[in-house]
Amino acid sequence: DGGITQSPKYLFRKEGQNVTLSCEQNLNHDAMYWYRQDPGQGLRLIYYSQIVNDFQKGDIAEGYSVSREKKESFPLTVTSAQKNPTAFYLCASSKGSAGVGEQYFGPGTRLTVT
Amino acid sequence: GQNIDQPTEMTATEGAIVQINCTYQTSGFNGLFWYQQHAGEAPTFLSYNVLDGLEEKGRFSSFLSRSKGYSYLLLKELQMKDSASYLCAPWSSGAGSYQLTFGKGTKLSVIP
Numbered sequence: 505d506g507g508i509t510q511s512p513k514y515l516f517r518k519e520g521q522n523v524t525l526s527c528e529q530n531l532n533h534d535a536m537y538w539y540r541q542d543p544g545q546g547l548r549l550i551y552y553s554q555i556v557n558d559f560q561k562g563d564i565a566e567g568y569s570v571s572r573e574k575k576e577s578f579p580l581t582v583t584s585a586q587k588n589p590t591a592f593y594l595c596a597s598s599k600g601s602a603g604v605g606e607q608y609f610g611p612g613t614r615l616t617v618t
Numbered sequence: 619g620q621n622i623d624q625p626t627e628m629t630a631t632e633g634a635i636v637q638i639n640c641t642y643q644t645s646g647f648n649g650l651f652w653y654q655q656h657a658g659e660a661p662t663f664l665s666y667n668v669l670d671g672l673e674e675k676g677r678f679s680s681f682l683s684r685s686k687g688y689s690y691l692l693l694k695e696l697q698m699k700d701s702a703s704y705l706c707a708p709w710s711s712g713a714g715s716y717q718l719t720f721g722k723g724t725k726l727s728v729i730p
Contacts, residue, residue, distance in 0.1 A: 539720075546622070546705065546720040547661070563719075594660055601716075606651065609660035 506531045508610035510595050515615045517589075524581045525613045527595030534600060536578040537607065540564065541592045553578055554601055582615065589617045622721035624706050629727045630696055638691045638724045640706030644717075651707040652680050652691045655723065661705055664691065693726075701728045 508529045517523045529536065535554050539547040549562030553572040567586025572578050578597075582589045592614050596607040621643040630636040642650070649668035653661035667673055667682035667689060679692040691704055703723035710717050 544722065546722040547707075548720075549718065552716075563717075606663035606666060607718075609662070612660050 508595060508597055508608055510593075510610035510613050512613060513611065515613055517615070517617050519617055520584045521617075522581055522583050523589075523615065523617075524579050525593055525595075525615070527578045527580065527610060528576055529578075529595075529597045529608075529610075530576060531597055531599075531608060532575070533597035533608070534575070535598045536572065537596045537598075538562075538568070538570065538578070538580045539594045539596065541594060541612075547594065550580065582617075589615060591615060622706055622708065622719060624704075624721045624724045626722070627725045627727070629729060630693075632696055632698060632728055632730050634696050635692065635694050636696060636726065638693070638704050638706075638726065640689045640691075640721060642687050642689070642706070642708045642721075644687075644708050644710045644719075646710035646712035646717075647684065647687075648709050648711055650680075650682055650689050651709065651718075652678075652689075653705040653707060653720075654702050655705060656702045664704075696728050698728050698730070701726060 511526050537552040538550040541547050548564050550568050551570040553559040559570050569581045594612045595610040598605045598607045624640040651666050652664040654664050655661040665680040667680050672681045677694045682689045703725045705723045706721040
């Protein structure tokens with residue numbers, strides 16, 4: 505089955521620690537995205553990548569970093585510089601250029617930082 | 619940036635029809651997506667409009683008016699499983715970048 509996987513589903517960290525969320529897709533999609541969702545809020549774009557070794561900042565990139573060394577993988581690191589890291593993080597991918605075509609979402613990772 | 623406005627909550631009866639409106643303001647508009655998101659789950663794609671008019675897909679239809687910055691999602695023959703949030707997401711591009719912004723979503727409750 506093709507799809508997007510994110511792990512883990514729930515993640516707990518202490519304040520001041522960096523944490524990396526994984527996102528893998530086997531859909532052969534070119535574009536991948538990371539979003540953050542807070543209660544009662546819409547999805548906000550953190551980073552996106554259109555091709556391997558290239559990525560662009562979204563609306564709320566501060567305190568986050570990404571890499572795209574392989575087409576299938578787009579991990580997100582939440583650094584200690586992110587002031588409010590507790591949120592629901594969603595990874596997505598789409599065929600073709602960024603923004604063109606529907607996005608397929610992974611199941612999400614709920615990160616809690618205390 | 620983009621401004622997106624959609625109602626926060628709506629309630630409708632099973633078997634009925636409901637229309638969820640979305641207005642947006644953006645430059646470099648290319649098209650508009652609608653996604654469905656059940657509580658605690660990831661969004662799933664419902665529809666995409668790039669031209670003015672109505673796109674029908676089974677019980678779901680979506681309408682776009684580019685000149686008015688307006689879209690709606692129409693759900694017919696409502697079922698209990700349609701209780702979810704519906705996210706309006708216009709996307710735009712320009713100067714080598716792209717922007718897809720999701721509205722806060724309309725939480726639809728379907729009651730018996």
